Amino acid sequence: MESRMRKSLGKGLEALLTAPTPAAAPSELTVAIRRHGLLQPLVVRHIAGRYELIAGERRLRAATRAGLARVPVIVREARAEDRLELALIENVQRENLTALEEAEAYRQLLDQHGLTQDELAERVGKSRPAITNTLRLLGLPDAVKAQLESGELTAGHARAVLAIEGVTEQVSFAREIVTRHLTKSETERLAAARRARQGKQPAAGRPTDVHLRGLAEEFTRGLGTRVRITRHPRGGSIEIEFYSDAELDRLIDRLRQALPRA
Template structure:
């Protein structure tokens, strides 16, 4: 059975061929002042190429806005739901007004549509994508299965993307900037120490190592640990259990022990996420 895409998707809101020539009163289209539009605070994209934005602004100066933005009404004016690049490019091009589609949208709709717009463009960096997934899961109490169904991806793809957030901020910044790929980053997850992950990430970027070369290098480090060159690595069954818990809870989990005693550490990133994790564990009942 095919997975259902997130919400109705951007194409359900804006037909492919719609443009200024087809806009007319009474069908949800309007032209509004750029000063009346506020940016979406839940926009998953944390950075945008100035070069690409400049090229889009040049295109808009020459040809106009070919596709309207999507907005929702607020007390102070309008808030962007979809079309942030067009909005910023219009400002850069010196326009005063922009064509828009007015839609009713709740908080979850705004977050979902902003995410799906970027996913459909296929240029959202993996860290911003993972953070958007985590926000949707924590704020709207979605399981990985439910989220995967909404975005039209396999649960394993969502889980692998979320795992990138377990890496140190330095490595996440390298992924975001394109210094290393998400494939390189996933190889680093086998290393338990953040200092090691950072060192290997920097080595891979500096030497231009492929993903396969990075995986081989990490595997050599892990084997050396087992031979006494480093601290002893965890048994495979413990690593497998940690992985299952990470996938189930959608957050980082560590198991440590001494003798017959030990502890399980579960990371969370705010009170909303803690509540979500407790609901997944069955400690709290969802409303």
């Protein structure tokens, strides 16, 4: 059942509306609803004299199993794209997605609905850094993604792999993590050592530039995506992250608006 849900996610948002919900998934929810009632209303829309469910399939199934004859609902006028967005958010919040499935779901919301990472974080009830860290997993080499999907690596391991520069080096590092059965903390320490050897760490004893860190946080809030400012011996760099073509277009528009007109 779970594999069918994952395949539906990969086919796009439309498939989520008809994807079967795992039969065993609502069991704990059923017990809670039987004891406390349905605390969070379902979302429906009125169409042709009937009501169509937009979000809350698992809660509806669980309420039915709990023996409820009536449930609270919110009636909403929703366009097709709004229904797809609500359905995807429902799945992100409620289903047991893998880290990569969650990242892909976030990318679809950013890409197809024009949300910023801050807006997405607010809608799914997570912090923006959590959204950013999950999206970064999409940048892993395919071989490392396969290890993450199979359970050989955790999301924490995978984020440490992303700290290493170069696809070949990342694949090799991931293989070493699996072979040596490294914990997340061991992996992070080893990744820090590798980055130091790659020359990406600041010089030892160099004070943290509080001003630059503050600017990076200000730019992150203003652009709605992660921004890093790094000093180098002969200058520095500003790195702006994006995770879809739509997000890149949005960032380009924002930056162009800030440029002085000729």
